[in-house]
Amino acid sequence: MRKLPDADPGAPDDRSATHYLGWLVRRYHVTVFAAIALAVLWMLCQALVPAVIGRAIDAATRHDRHDLIVWCLVLSGIGAGQAYTGVARHRFAVVNFLSAMFVTVQVTVRQAGRLGSALPRRLDTGEVVAIGTSDIRSIGAAIDITARGTGSLVAVITVTVILLTTSVPLGLVVVLGVPILMAVVSLLIRPLHHRQQVTREQQGLLTGRAADLVGGLRVLRGIGGEAVMAERYRTESQELRAAGVRTAGVESLLEAAQVLLPGIFLVLVTWLGAHFALSGQITVGQLVSFYAYAAFLVAPLRQLTEALDKLTRGHVAARRVVAMLTATTDLPDPPAPAAPESLAGELADPESGVVVHPGEITAIVSAQPAEAALIADRLGRYAEGGTAGGRRLDEFGLATVRERILVADNDAHLFSGPLRDDLDPHGSGLLPAALHTAAATDIVEALPEGLDSEVAERGRSFSGGQQQRLRLVRALVADPGTLILVEPTSAVDAHTEARIADRLITARAGRTTVICTSSPLVLDRTDRVCFVDEGRVVATGTHHGLLDREPAYARVVLREDDPSDGGDPGDGGDPTDGGDPGDEGDLSDEGGRVLP
Missing domain, CATH: 1.20.1560.10 (ABC transporter type 1, transmembrane domain)
Structure with missing residues (x-):
């Protein structure tokens, strides 16, 4: 067979x-x-x-x-x-x-x-x-x-x-x-060929319209545009129906x-x-x-x-x-890609001045989180500008970069299906350790069928903090040579964040890791911190060293002590949490990242 x-x-x-x-x-x-x-x-x-x-x-x-x-x-x-x-x-x-x-x-x-x-x-x-x-x-x-x-x-x-x-x-x-x-x-x-083509094109446009309506329904209601869009969808739906009838007429003759x-x-x-x-x-x-x-x-x-x-x-x-x-990507492969073996050495972003030393755990802190996320994009070649060992990342095949460097952020989705297949699709055997590192074991234990439980669409049955920990599990299971994490603990409480930070540092010891965060609990455990202001590195050093000599850095990271800015305080790793309707962790992947 x-x-x-x-x-x-x-x-x-x-x-x-x-x-x-x-x-x-x-x-x-x-x-x-x-x-x-x-x-x-x-x-x-x-x-x-x-x-x-x-x-x-x-x-x-x-x-x-x-x-x-x-x-x-x-x-x-x-x-x-x-x-x-x-x-x-x-x-x-x-x-x-x-x-x-x-x-x-x-x-x-x-x-x-x-x-x-x-x-x-x-x-x-x-x-x-x-x-x-x-x-x-x-x-x-x-x-x-x-x-x-x-x-x-x-x-x-x-x-x-x-x-x-x-x-x-x-x-x-x-x-x-x-x-x-x-x-x-x-x-x-x-x-029949012509009418099938026309019907097919109209069907594709209507499906896209429906997806836009569902995705923006809350906004449409807020501005009173729901009725207008619904009427437009109804009109296009009738046009598709008429096109389908015309196609069916030729099919019936055939x-x-x-x-x-x-x-x-x-x-x-x-x-x-x-x-x-x-x-x-x-x-x-x-x-x-x-x-x-x-x-x-x-x-x-x-x-x-x-x-x-x-x-x-x-x-x-x-x-x-x-x-x-035949559609072209924004990040095409070079005509003659460099050898994968040469993708080594320091990972750097010349535009911002961030340099990541091999084997270290480096943190990137910025008063504007979007700046740190953009640097992560360049380091992972989701935007042009990053280098590795002095060579531009765009000199390497995109598949080679994706294999060696993994960028994991909060825009990634959980997929429908068994949780085990979602977290460890290749059966690597690294799942138990990754669950422990991400403090996500309790999530699995609370599920009726454990890892064999079905995940709802986009993981909506989990709260924002639970989704974040499960995404971290998936990134750790991928076990890349260089792991770039964007705000990996922003939606969990302080106790869970401390456990994750301790275990993450242990699990990634000696391996190149970049963490974009402003959490003191995580920063305190990193080897080196790069402080970015207005898109450029203005200071580097240890967390405590920067606290002593950089007032701007202190203002950014100590802001995390404000309860109103601490992510999801209600998510204490409670496995029975049915999800936070206001959590924004299920946004679509605007960055186009390959999911871990």
Whole structure:
């Protein structure tokens, strides 16, 4: 049994939609061509059945028992072959369908991570959602239909040859009739293609509008704009409905044509066959075969029109996937990335003057937290300007920087699903120690099923302080060479913060760690503090040393003693806390950071 999805999706061919679909076929060529071969054998078995039945009937009318037994055995063998190839073809077809879906999800999610904060500027929210909900199925169906489509084409050719060798006029009816049927159906494919594209674009825009409405509902209510936006959404929803009806109209014509045209073809072939049998040009058995072939051809002809429809849908879907794959990030990889081994030495931000020494725990303090967060962005290459060992970070591949340097802030989300998979997706074995370091063991112990408990969307079942500790757990489990934490304890009480600070310093001892904070409980335990004012480092030293000689520093850090500015005093690590409605820890990731 093949395990899906594949660990490595590979590098897709994003030159065009056709190239992308071709890349999928080449990537899974073993199962794709196996499904095609089995589909051809499956359809050939079905195509031979009417001929064998006709031979058996002729043998019976001649009272030739020997030939009758032989043809009955042949029919049994063909039936067994049809059953086996049909089941095997279906199994391979399901594998191809799921493989194409999964690998499309993988490459698009990977691209979303690469684009980061540039994603919403490159694609509408609705486009991204639609790719993950409908387009992947269309692409999977396009790869799946290649087998049945090829088998149907071979079956039609085989039947045509059999009919031509039996009766040239009837064979010509099939030879000429099949292309005419396909041409008529193809006339409906083009307008269907256009209307599907229009409907799909409107659906993406409406989905994005709905996401904006939900995200800004509280603001809209505050300014009295809820009714206006709701009316606008209602109008666009009706436009989408009308577009869907127009698309469904063409689809209904296509479905009707798939039944009506082969039916007319069946009547014509049956009438001609009966006429030739009465005139003695064909035998009774051949008449039965012709009727059976006329009925049989309905299935492969319908599958051929279905193949055209699904390949068209798959091409439209692949075009949107390619549009996402070719979107450019704000942080492109260099043409010739530097060797990963050279990403070592001091991590620095020349713009602010912050220097992080290897193996030390460095704190960055600023009167404006946004300044410290921006420095963290540059040190982690979420903005340009950082250096490592004297070399600019933009000289290295982005994946290399992400692997070596992890930036964890409070904009990161907890994902729906089992808590264990959220915190330790790779099963590293570091989870128990990370839970202890982040003082989050009590959170897990209070859950009904512990680490196997389901996390609600964005972790809304946890309070702000609990979410913050769980995000810290995830960052520690990632175990990066350089860890940059932005306000990791701002939403917890002083007692919990002290425990986290002690354990964090122990857990990261000897490893490069940067903490952007103004909490004295954390600063007191760091090796070195960089005090930033107006975007520049104005002093460095130990926490107590800066308190003695830098009044501005003292004013910033001692402000933490003010209860009104101390984060979430109600979060004392109480595992029963049902969440703080006013907590802002679930804001969307505006920084585009790769989540730990």
